[in-house]
Amino acid sequence: xxxxxxxxxxxxxxxxxxxxxxxxxxxxxxxxxxxxxxxxxxxxxxxxxxxxxxxxxxxxxxxxxxxxxxxxxxxxxxxxxxxxxxxxxxxxxxxxxxxxxxxxxxxxxxxxxxxxxxxxxxxxxxxxxxxxxxxxxxxxxxxxxxxxxxxxxxxxxxxxxxxxxxxxxxxxxxxxxxxxxxxxxxxxxxxxxxxxxxxxxxxxxxxxxxxxxxxxxxxxxxxxxxxxxxxxxxxxxxxxxxxxxxxxxxxxxxxxxxxxxxxxxxxxxxxxxxxxxxxxxxxxxxxxxxxxxxxxxxxxxxxxxxxxxxxxxxxxxxxxxxxxxxxxxxxxxxxxxxxxxxxxxxxxxxxxxxxxxxxxxxxxxxxxxxxxxxxxxxxxxxxxxxxxxxxxxxxxxxxxxxxxxxxxxxxxxxxxxxxxxxxxxxxxxxxxxxxxxxxxxxxxxxxxxxxxxxxxxxxxxxxxxxxxxxxxxxxxxxxxxxxxxx
Amino acid sequence: xxxxxxxxxxxxxxxxxxxxxxxxxxxxxxxxxxxxxxxxxxxxxxxxxxxxxxxxxxxxxxxxxxxxxxxxxxxxxxxxxxxxxxxxxxxxxxxxxxxxxxxxxxxxxxxxxxxxxxxxxxxxxxxxxxxxxxxxxxxxxxxxxxxxxxxxxxxxxxxxxxxxxxxxxxxxxxxxxxxxxxxxxxxxxxxxxxxxxxxxxxxxxxxxxxxxxxxxxxxxxxxxxxxxxxxxxxxxxxxxxxxxxxxxxxxxxxxxxxxxxxxxxxxxxxxxxxxxxxxxxxxxxxxxxxxxxxxxxxxxxxxxxxxxxxxxxxxxxxxxxxxxxxxxxxxxxxxxxxxxxxxxxxxxxxxxxxxxxxxxxxxxxxxxxxxxxxxxxxxxxxxxxxxxxxxxxxxxxxxxxxxxxxxxxxxxxxxxxxxxxxxxxxxxxxxxxxxxxxxxxxxxxxxxxxxxxxxxxxxxxxxxxxxxxxxxxxx
Numbered sequence: 007x008x009x010x011x012x013x014x015x016x017x018x019x020x021x022x023x024x025x026x027x028x029x030x031x032x033x034x035x036x037x038x039x040x041x042x043x044x045x046x047x048x049x050x051x052x053x054x055x056x057x058x059x060x061x062x063x064x065x066x067x068x069x070x071x072x073x074x075x076x077x078x079x080x081x082x083x084x085x086x087x088x089x090x091x092x093x094x095x096x097x098x099x100x101x102x103x104x105x106x107x108x109x110x111x112x113x114x115x116x117x118x119x120x121x122x123x124x125x126x127x128x129x130x131x132x133x134x135x136x137x138x139x140x141x142x143x144x145x146x147x148x149x150x151x152x153x154x155x156x157x158x159x160x161x162x163x164x165x166x167x168x169x170x171x172x173x174x175x176x177x178x179x180x181x182x183x184x185x186x187x188x189x190x191x192x193x194x195x196x197x198x199x200x201x202x203x204x205x206x207x208x209x210x211x212x213x214x215x216x217x218x219x220x221x222x223x224x225x226x227x228x229x230x231x232x233x234x235x236x237x238x239x240x241x242x243x244x245x246x247x248x249x250x251x252x253x254x255x256x257x258x259x260x261x262x263x264x265x266x267x268x269x270x271x272x273x274x275x276x277x278x279x280x281x282x283x284x285x286x287x288x289x290x291x292x293x294x295x296x297x298x299x300x301x302x303x304x305x306x307x308x309x310x311x312x313x314x315x316x317x318x319x320x321x322x323x324x325x326x327x328x329x330x331x332x333x334x335x336x337x338x339x340x341x342x343x344x345x346x347x348x349x350x351x352x353x354x355x356x357x358x359x360x361x362x363x364x365x366x367x368x369x370x371x372x373x374x375x376x377x378x379x380x381x382x383x384x385x386x387x388x389x390x391x392x393x394x395x396x397x398x399x400x401x402x403x404x405x406x407x408x409x410x411x412x413x414x415x416x417x418x419x420x421x422x423x424x425x426x427x428x429x430x431x432x433x434x435x436x437x438x439x440x441x442x443x444x445x446x447x448x449x450x451x452x453x454x455x456x457x458x459x460x461x462x463x464x465x466x467x468x469x470x471x472x473x474x475x476x477x478x479x480x481x482x483x484x485x486x487x488x489x490x491x492x
Numbered sequence: 493x494x495x496x497x498x499x500x501x502x503x504x505x506x507x508x509x510x511x512x513x514x515x516x517x518x519x520x521x522x523x524x525x526x527x528x529x530x531x532x533x534x535x536x537x538x539x540x541x542x543x544x545x546x547x548x549x550x551x552x553x554x555x556x557x558x559x560x561x562x563x564x565x566x567x568x569x570x571x572x573x574x575x576x577x578x579x580x581x582x583x584x585x586x587x588x589x590x591x592x593x594x595x596x597x598x599x600x601x602x603x604x605x606x607x608x609x610x611x612x613x614x615x616x617x618x619x620x621x622x623x624x625x626x627x628x629x630x631x632x633x634x635x636x637x638x639x640x641x642x643x644x645x646x647x648x649x650x651x652x653x654x655x656x657x658x659x660x661x662x663x664x665x666x667x668x669x670x671x672x673x674x675x676x677x678x679x680x681x682x683x684x685x686x687x688x689x690x691x692x693x694x695x696x697x698x699x700x701x702x703x704x705x706x707x708x709x710x711x712x713x714x715x716x717x718x719x720x721x722x723x724x725x726x727x728x729x730x731x732x733x734x735x736x737x738x739x740x741x742x743x744x745x746x747x748x749x750x751x752x753x754x755x756x757x758x759x760x761x762x763x764x765x766x767x768x769x770x771x772x773x774x775x776x777x778x779x780x781x782x783x784x785x786x787x788x789x790x791x792x793x794x795x796x797x798x799x800x801x802x803x804x805x806x807x808x809x810x811x812x813x814x815x816x817x818x819x820x821x822x823x824x825x826x827x828x829x830x831x832x833x834x835x836x837x838x839x840x841x842x843x844x845x846x847x848x849x850x851x852x853x854x855x856x857x858x859x860x861x862x863x864x865x866x867x868x869x870x871x872x873x874x875x876x877x878x879x880x881x882x883x884x885x886x887x888x889x890x891x892x893x894x895x896x897x898x899x900x901x902x903x904x905x906x907x908x909x910x911x912x913x914x915x916x917x918x919x920x921x922x923x924x925x926x927x928x929x930x931x932x933x934x935x936x937x938x939x940x941x942x943x944x945x946x947x948x949x950x951x952x953x954x955x956x957x958x959x960x961x962x963x964x965x966x967x
Contacts, residue, residue, distance in 0.1 A: 087572070120592060221591060237927065243955070247926025313743040315753045337742030339918070427742070434911045434923025454906065 038152045046151040053144065056151020060158075064167035069147040076140045080133070089125035091133055099130035101208075104222050122221040124210065131200055135192070205461040206230055211240050212455025223458075230462045241436075241450065241459045248437040248446070253470075255347070256442045259422075260415040262351045263358065268408060270355055271362020272400060276392075278363070279370050290367065293360040301357050305424040308353050309335060336430035336439055343439035346426050350440055354421050362404075369403050370396070405482040412478075413471045417444045443467045519823035523830060524575035525555045525837075528814075531850045532557030535837065538845070542836055551829050560814065567593050567819070576822035577830055582617050582813050583893040585630045589620035595818040596627030599831035602838075603628055609840060609856040614813045617892040630815025632855040633838040633846070637890050638682060638809035639882035640670075641769040642758035643751065644779040652758070652779060655730060655786040655807075662735035662757050669730075670758040671738045673745045673765060677910040678810060678893075682760045682783055684715070684913070685808025686723050687889055689785050694808070695719050695798075698904060698950065699894040711894075713950045716943040716963065718798030723805060724916050724939055726792035731917050739914075746772040760807065763853065763879055770875075780878035782885055783807030795936045811890030813855045848872070853880045860884045909949040916942045929955055 039047060045059025053073035057066030083092035090098070097103075104121035154164045165173070174182045207230070210223045233239045237246035278289050296304065312318050312334040319331040333341025334349050373396065381391050401408075419442075422428060428441035428449065436449040443463055451460035527535050532555050539553035556575065558566070564584035567574040571593040580588065588594040597603065607615065610632050618630040642652050646665045651657030658669040672679040687694045695717025702711030730736040738756055741748045748755035749772040760783055761769065770778050783806060790801045816834045818827070836842060843854035844862055848871055853859065863884060867877035894904070903909070908923075915922035915933050922930040922942065930945065932938045944963050948956050 240953075243923075243927065247923070251925075310743075313747075314741045315743050315747045315750070315755065335742075338739070339924070429742070432924045432926075433915045433918070433920060434908055435925070 038148055041155075042148075042152050043155045046148060046155055049148045049151045050144075053147045056147065056154065060151065060154045060164045062154070062164060062167060065150070065170065069143065069150075072143050073140070076136055076143075079136060086129075087122060087125060088120075089122050089129055091129050091136075093133075095126070095129040095133040098126040101126060101224055120221065123208075123223045124221060127204055127208070128201055131197060131204070135197065202461050202464060205457050206465055208458050210457045211459065212457070226458075230458050233459070234462070239459075241454065241456050244435050244437065244450075245459060245462070248432075248435050249466075252437050252441055252443055252446050253466075255440065256416055259347075259351070259418070259440075259442060260412050263354050263415040263418065263421075264408065264412045266351060266355050267358030268362050268404075268411065270359040271364075272366050272397075274359060274363040275366035275370055276396070279367060290364075293363055296357065296360045297364070301420055302424055304357055305353070305421060308356070309425055312349070313337070333430070335426045337426065339429070339431050339433060341430045343430055346430060346440050350421060350425050353425060354418075357421070365404065365407065366400055369400050373399050406479065409475055409478050409482070413475055416442070416467070416471055416474075418442065419444050419448065423448070443470075519825045521551055523551045523553050523577065523826055523833060525553060525833075526558045526563055526575040526578040527555060528560045528579065528852075529557035531846060531852060534846060534849045538837065538842055539833070542833070549829060549832070551826065553833070564588060571819060571821045574819050574821070576819050576826055577816055577834060578819060579633075579814050579816055580630075581636075581893075582614070582630050582632065582815050585618060585620050585815065585817070588817060589622065589627075589629050592820050594629050595820045595822070595827070596622065596629055597631065597818065597831060597834070598627075599828070599835065602631065602831050602835045605835060605838070606631055609838075610813075611857050613811060613887075613892050614855060617894070618813075618815060630813075630817050631834050631838045632813035632815050633843055634814040634852045635811070635855040635859065635883060635887055636763055636814065636853065637811045637883045637886040638679075638760055638762055638783060639886050640758050640760050640781055640783050640807075641749065641765065641773070642779040642781065643749065643754075643773055643777055645751065645773075645777045646754070647757050647779065649779070649781075652781050652784065654784045658758055658784060659730070659733065659735050665754060665757065667735065667754045668738035668748075668756045669736055670760065671740045671745055671748050671756045673740060673759060673761045675739060675910060675914050677905045677913075679760065680910055680913045681810050681890075682807040683723060683727050683917075684720070685810070685890060686786075686805040687808055688719070689804040689806045692889065693719075698891075702894070710951055713947050715947040715950070716940055718793075718796040719803075719805070720943060721936070721939055722788050722792045722796055722799045722803075724943065725936070726786060726788055727917055728919055728934070728939075729789065729791060730786070732919070737917070749773060751777055763851070763883060766851075766879055775875060778875060780875060780882050782882055782889075783809060806889055809886050809890035810893045811887035812892055847880065851876055851879065853883045903950050903953050907949045907953050908955075909946045912942050912946050912949070 039050060042049075043056070043059060045056035048055035048059070049057075052070070054066030054069030057063070057069060080092045083090040083094040085091070085094075089095075098121075101123055104123060104126070157164060207225055207227060208223050209226050229238060233242035233245045234249050235246065237243045239245075274293070277283070278286055283289075310316050314331045314333075314337070318334070319328070322328045322332065323330075332345075334345060335341075336343060336346025377395050378391060381395060386394070422440055422442050422445050426438070426440045428438035428445050430440075431438040436454060437446045441449070444467065447460050447463045447467070450456050450463060525535060525539065536553070536555040539555055543549055543551070543553055558578075560579060560581070563578055564580045564587065567578060567580075567588060568591055571591075574593070585594070589596075606618070606628060610618075614632045614635075618628060618632060619626050620629050621627070640652070642658070646667075647658060647661045651661045655669065662669040672682065684696060685694065695714055697712050697714040699711040699713055727737065731738075738748065740759075741755060745756075745759050745761070746768045747753055749759050749769060751773050759765075759769065785804050785806045788799055788801055788803045788805065793799045793801050793803075816838060818830050818834070822830065840854070840856050843852070843856060843859070846852040847854055847859075847863065848866065851872075854862065860881070863877065863880045866872050867874070867881075872880075912922055912930075915924070915930070916939060919932075919934045921928045921932060922945070930938060930942055933942045940963055941959055944959065945955065
């Protein structure tokens with residue numbers, strides 16, 4: 007309780023800090039313009055003017071170049087594959103004025119290319135990003151000029167370009183290091199994520215796009231999300247009827263897959279680390295072999311073993327135990343869904359337990375022996391020592407692993423896709439009995455080309471995993487008492 | 493150290509930025525051609541010979557083997573990275589044309605050759621519309637159709653002629669009679685496109701007379717004629733029989749066909765399955781023949797007036813062609829030479845040579861005579877001859893896959909229409925869980941409603957809100 011009370015004021019402080027910061031920034035903005043030199047004032051309109059004013063020509067030229075470059079893109083609207091950037095990209099973003107194109111000139115073999123809505127959306131977001139960058143650089147150039155004004159006031163000589171560069175290798179080395187990472191994150195992670203989220207609000211679906219005949223789609227608001235409840239749209243019936251069963255199974259799978267591997271690994275590690283056991287290294291090596299073999303090979307081998315014509319079914323039939331092959335993995339629509347679910351959890355233990363075993367072995371070896379000695383002196387039994395010392399210690403250390411393992415299992419594509427392919431299938435649906443959200447997502451996008459529906463499933467998956475991760479991690483001892491184990 | 497790290501960082505960024513820079517196709521004096529992997533070497537040789545013999549051609553030719561099944565997808569994903577000339581199955585023409593991945597063919601000589609050499613059925617499906625004008629897009633050079641592979645050890649030649657004969661052999665062997673390589677719309681054509689064995693007739697129509705998806709008419713479709721209803725009722729009974737039809741095993745249809753597993757005695761497949769079928773049965777056990785005939789039973793025609801018990805039907809197929817097409821993103825300066833090259837690559841002589849070297853079945857009219865001649869002259873083995881002869885014969889029983897601008901046959905293949913076929917054959921509700929549209933597909937009414945549903949999906953892309961009180965009469 008005490009810790010909760012301590013958190014509340016901290017949050018309020020953060021909120022106050024945020025508003026205070028914004029207010030101060032606004033005040034500073036006015037102050038910079040009023041107090042700044044002529045160069046600083048001009049910087050509000052011409053990038054780098056302040057730097058030129060202070061004799062920092064290279065820096066000024068760089069600022070100016072960025073301004074001119076972005077303005078050129080915004081005004082002249084260069085295009086790729088007939089789709090423009092700049093103001094035209096912003097105009098295109100509502101996807102109102104799209105054309106099929108296709109006027110053909112038989113003499114040259116050239117024809118007008120139609121609109122590509124996918125690129126229109128992408129370039130629209132890139133243009134918005136350019137505008138944001140423009141204002142960031144605008145602020146930087148004013149700030150730089152104003153800082154120089156302040157330096158001059160206290161008699162400090164303005165930095166030359168060479169000195170600025172040198173500072174990047176010294177005092178501002180972290181800026182140099184983090185900039186490429188931030189740029190890469192923006193280009194390769196943030197932009198595609200925004201693009202993917204945007205698709206969830208469109209009709210970007212290869213089947214529906216064929217109705218239009220070209221690369222055309224429209225914004226359709228929340229219709230794809232509503233489909234979960236109403237069954238509207240191209241894959242609406244699928245989403246409505248299969249979303250909840252798939253979500254439910256995804257959770258069930260994640261819980262069982264995580265707990266079976268986790269506790270299985272702990273038990274195995276305890277057995278192997280048991281005092282007096284001979285050949286510990288041999289046992290460890292045997293289990294590590296299962297890690298050394300690529301997971302997909304293990305899974306495919308098991309699939310073949312349990313297949314319709316696999317050795318297991320052949321033996322069962324040869325021995326007269328069964329007349330027909332047993333559908334262990336739900337590969338036929340008529341196979342048992344429950345059996346398939348049980349089998350994937352069981353097989354997953356084979357590939358998952360050695361990882362936990364390996365990690366827990368290390369943890370067990372590091373538990374302070376004086377804890378056990380003190381417990382023994384107090385007369386504790388072996389079981390009591392396990393539940394009071396070993397298990398809490400292991401859980402304390404492995405909570406972050408447990409959470410990441412749970413989230414990893416929610417997105418456990420390989421195990422399901424390679425073993426059951428999501429089966430047994432239901433006629434009329436993409437999502438089968440053992441499909442997880444992530445394998446369903448694959449089928450919906452890759453097999454059906456329904457990118458908008460895929461985006462909706464992706465967003466839901468993200469929301470679920472992010473929420474679970476945040477809640478469980480922030481409530482765990484590993485987070486709240488990270489430096490101590492009591 | 494910091495300086496070195498910074499330099500490395502700048503270099504790494506520069507390299508990664510440059511790596512992302514692509515170059516749009518320009519006229520670099522090379523015409524690039526994508527063909528099937530099995531034919532790449534042959535067409536490279538033919539291309540080199542052509543260049544050597546025509547000094548005024550002015551271009552080098554580079555041929556690359558590709559998976560022809562995925563070429564269309566590769567091109568639509570990034571047309572600028574695709575070859576100048578590529579080969580695809582004709583049903584991709586609409587999609588590639590409408591997405592401006594393909595350039596129309598305007599060369600008069602080439603158009604004349606296409607008209608003179610190819611059967612009328614192919615000529616219907618190699619054109620596409622562009623702003624309401626019809627243009628030739630694909631130049632056929634390989635013909636392909638479904639036929640049947642069977643286990644010669646357990647099925648006699650006579651038994652292989654009918655589904656009933658296969659069933660008899662399966663009963664003796666304690667196996668299932670026949671399977672298909674997949675449950676998609678293409679493989680299901682064996683039932684859907686089955687035609688009367690006497691006059692090749694069927695009431696099935698798929699987008700017949702269609703114009704354009706972009707506001708144009710979708711043509712006429714019919715999937716609920718009495719013959720189609722009777723065929724599917726016959727197939728329901730055949731699938732119910734312990735020695736009848738079997739869906740392919742998840743272990744693969746070849747595992748079913750395997751001579752040791754003996755899951756099934758026969759499989760309906762295409763030439764592209766030849767090597768796998770040969771591996772499953774061995775060359776000496778591998779029989780190749782037409783898709784068999786079957787006879788409608790009393791039960792299958794009960795309540796239907798357009799058909800009668802004893803009517804004989806032959807399993808059907810899509811009779812397709814592979815075509816050369818020109819990439820719309822290819823440099824316009826190459827345009828004339830690209831057409832000149834296609835004129836040569838699709839000529840009868842090159843198609844004949846392609847058959848001998850790569851077993852590609854020629855697409856031109858009268859190719860059957862050449863195929864027979866090759867066998868008689870000992871230029872091909874018996875199974876190679878059977879492979880080609882079965883395709884040529886089946887082509888007479890089939891129709892080309894329908895398509896129009898914008899690949900309307902996407903509706904044929906998707907929108908769950910093939911899944912409804914599966915529900916009918918398995919006699920399950922549709923869908924099998926959730927909001928059920930069809931409670932049963934066993935009764936005559938259930939089968940007809942399912943076929944109406946399929947027809948509706950073809951035409952509208954969505955399921956009907958409700959079934960009409962009386963289904964449209966389409967006998």
